[in-house]
Amino acid sequence: MDYAVLTGIVLVAGVMLALIAQWRDWRPPLIAAIVVGVAVRVLIMYTSAIDSWQPVDFMESFKPAGEAVLRGEDPVLASEGGWHFLPTIPYVYGILLWLGIPWEYAGRLVTVVADIVLIPLVAKLAGGPKASLRAFQYALNPLALLIASVHGQVEPVALVFGVAAFVVARGPGEPERPGMTTDVIAKVRRGLAAYGVRASIPRVIGRGGMLHRALLPGADDLAHVKRGALAGLLMGLALCAKSWPIWLIPGMLLLLPNLRSRVAALFTTGMVPIFFLVTLPIFAGTSLDQIPAVIHTIQDIRPIIGEWGWTPWFTGGDWALIPELASFGTNLIYVCVIAVLILWRRADPIDLTTAILLIFMVVTPRLGAQYLLWFMPFLIARPTRFAWPAIIGVSLWAGYGYLYMTQFDVTTWWYLHQDWSRASIVLLPILFLAMPWGRRVAPAPGLAPAVETAAKAKLTSAA
Numbered sequence: 001m002d003y004a005v006l007t008g009i010v011l012v013a014g015v016m017l018a019l020i021a022q023w024r025d026w027r028p029p030l031i032a033a034i035v036v037g038v039a040v041r042v043l044i045m046y047t048s049a050i051d052s053w054q055p056v057d058f059m060e061s062f063k064p065a066g067e068a069v070l071r072g073e074d075p076v077l078a079s080e081g082g083w084h085f086l087p088t089i090p091y092v093y094g095i096l097l098w099l100g101i102p103w104e105y106a107g108r109l110v111t112v113v114a115d116i117v118l119i120p121l122v123a124k125l126a127g128g129p130k131a132s133l134r135a136f137q138y139a140l141n142p143l144a145l146l147i148a149s150v151h152g153q154v155e156p157v158a159l160v161f162g163v164a165a166f167v168v169a170r171g172p173g174e175p176e177r178p179g180m181t182t183d184v185i186a187k188v189r190r191g192l193a194a195y196g197v198r199a200s201i202p203r204v205i206g207r208g209g210m211l212h213r214a215l216l217p218g219a220d221d222l223a224h225v226k227r228g229a230l231a232g233l234l235m236g237l238a239l240c241a242k243s244w245p246i247w248l249i250p251g252m253l254l255l256l257p258n259l260r261s262r263v264a265a266l267f268t269t270g271m272v273p274i275f276f277l278v279t280l281p282i283f284a285g286t287s288l289d290q291i292p293a294v295i296h297t298i299q300d301i302r303p304i305i306g307e308w309g310w311t312p313w314f315t316g317g318d319w320a321l322i323p324e325l326a327s328f329g330t331n332l333i334y335v336c337v338i339a340v341l342i343l344w345r346r347a348d349p350i351d352l353t354t355a356i357l358l359i360f361m362v363v364t365p366r367l368g369a370q371y372l373l374w375f376m377p378f379l380i381a382r383p384t385r386f387a388w389p390a391i392i393g394v395s396l397w398a399g400y401g402y403l404y405m406t407q408f409d410v411t412t413w414w415y416l417h418q419d420w421s422r423a424s425i426v427l428l429p430i431l432f433l434a435m436p437w438g439r440r441v442a443p444a445p446g447l448a449p450a451v452e453t454a455a456k457a458k459l460t461s462a463a
Contacts, residue, residue, distance in 0.1 A: 001406040003047035007150065008403050010040055014140030015392060021136055022388070030123055030132045037119045037139030041112045044149035049104035053406050058152045063103050066093025074286040076294045084298055086276045087284050088240035089154050108152040115148035115156040118377060124167045125350065126381035138380045142395040143373055146402050153370035154241050161238035162245045163377050166350065169231040169255035169265070221260060228261030229268045236272025243298075244374065247360065250341065251353035303327070308367035308424045317418030329365025336363050344440050351436040354378040358390075358435045362428050369398040379434065390434035393427045 001007075020026070061083060068078035068090065075083045075090035083090060089110065096106035123135035138144065148156045235252055238245035249269065253262045277295070280286035286294060303326030306315035311325055336359045344352040357375035361367070372394045379387050397420075405416045 001053045001403060002051045004403040004407065006047060007044055007145075008399065010044060011142040011145060011395070011399060014040060014145070015142055015395070018137040018140045019388065021133055025130075025133070026136070027130060027133050028136050030120060030135055033123070033132060033136040033139045034116065034119050036136065038116055040140065040145060041116060041149050044145055045105070045108045045112050048150045049102070049108060054104065055151050058107055059103075062093065062107050062152065062154075065090040066097050066103070066107070069094030069284065070097055072285040074280060074284045074290065074294060076297050077286070077290060084300070085154075085242055086240045086273060086298065087280070088237070088276055089157060091283065108149060111148040111152050111154060111156045114160040115144055117160050118144075118156060118163060121160065121163045121167060122377050122381050125163055125377060134381050134383075138377060141376055141380065141391070143369075143391070143398055144376060146395075146398055147370045147373050150402055151370065153368075153373075155370045155373045158238045158241040158245050159373065159377055161234045161241065162248045165231045165234035165238065165248070165252050166255060166353075168227060168234060169252045171227060171255075171257070221258075224257050224261040225264045228256050228264035231256065232265035232268030233272060235265070236269045239269065239273050240276050244371075247337070247356050247374075248353060250356070251349040254349035254352065303366070305329070305365045307421050309362070309364060309428055310425060311365045312418075312421035313425065317421045318414070326365050329363065332363045332365075333360055336360075344436075346441045347436065347439055348382070348442040350378055350382050351439045351442070354382065354384075355435045358431050361431050369401060372398060382436070382439075384434050384436050384438070386430060386434040390427075390430050393430050397424055397427060 021028075064078065065075035065083040065087070068075040069087065071078070075087045076085075092110050093107065096109060097103065099106075101109070119135050119139045122138040123131040126134040144156070147153045231252055235245060235249060238248065249266075253265060256262045256265055277291070280291060280294065281288060303321055303323045304319050305311035305322055305326055306317065306319045311322075311329065312318075314320075314322070314325060337356055340352070340355045340359050344355050347355070354375055357378065361372065361375070364371075376391070379390065401420060405413050405420065408416065
């Protein structure tokens with residue numbers, strides 16, 4: 001990589017500014033955060049495009065997918081399985097190539113634009129008085145700059161739609177708290193009753209209860225259904241970019257206000273990928289008898305391990321095809337995600353999502369550096385005590401791979417890879433600690449004051 005020093009200086013300066021902003025509680029205008037984000041991304045995109053080193057998959061997988069669309073061919077089959085996702089992004093690649101934009105710019109333009117749009121979305125996701133600070137910190141996030149501007153990986157595209165789905169699902173205004181669980185309602189009832197105040201909180205079941213109101217249309221029902229449908233549409237587009245946003249769906253559904261809106265969200269989430277699949281004969285020239293092969297290629301994930309975490313210690317730090325370890329790791333992910341869903345069942349849906357994505361990184365048997373971007377918008381929007389150790393740690397690890405290891409020939413790269421991949425195990429406890437352990441139960445603002453106010457009113461009237 002020819003411009004590693006310049007890129008490294010920009011990344012380090014960005015981290016320092018983000019930490020100083022946190023320390024000094026800077027809250028720059030959102031437009032300033034966007035301008036800074038655009039400047040650093042365009043600079044690094046330019047130097048990466050004119051660099052003599054280009055990522056292998058960027059040239060041998062992403063580019064052929066876009067060229068296949070230009071030829072009217074299916075990008076999944078034409079690139080010999082190099083593109084394992086729906087052709088949504090290759091369609092955009094094809095348009096940019098058709099416009100005559102050189103691939104080194106066109107391939108990165110897609111991800112850079114998406115990552116810039118993520119800056120204000122992180123502010124919306126964070127909400128509150130520090131929203132612009134969080135946007136500024138994401139604008140300078142070193143891992144985002146590496147993934148979007150250097151590698152051109154499509155994670156920012158999946159994230160921009162996924163985070164937008166969260167913003168839409170939560171609705172306008174400040175972050176809403178999730179609905180109260182039955183035990184919280186019971187505690188409030190007992191608290192009010194202790195002061196002789198009759199509780200006016202409806203029951204969960206029965207006529208007029210929460211479930212009854214969720215199933216029957218109300219005055220705001222159509223608006224809620226539209227909101228759920230739009231959130232699902234955005235999440236469906238995220239799934240068209242990559243398959244991993246499936247882990248974002250539980251949080252999106254929990255942010256929606258009722259059952260009808262959640263059903264609408266699930267429906268549109270599923271319909272968008274189906275639309276891009278069934279329209280392959282129209283837009284990609286895929287014959288009907290080839291669609292099963294496309295589906296098989298998209299679903300086929302080779303059990304390559306040895307890049308990250310605990311698996312490199314079984315492979316000597318090299319990539320390896322070991323189905324047994326890959327299968328064990330995949331099952332471990334499912335078990336841990338279920339555990340997270342139980343432990344964070346009463347948490348804010350954004351915290352629940354952060355916990356799911358972080359535990360995935362801790363136990364996964366396979367990972368590319370771009371995976372580490374999944375949790376960044378959520379962790380920056382709602383940081384935890386160990387958020388910045390986690391952000392800096394994974395950025396250093398990825399930066400070593402992108403900036404230092406690319407200075408050498410292939411043989412030396414593989415030699416360095418052995419230590420680099422095994423060293424990632426140090427980050428696993430940091431990511432574990434960065435999970436929102438102190439926010440496993442979402443606060444219920446207004447409940448305690450309501451009890452106190454009602455009690456005072458009761459005592460005053462009695463006096």
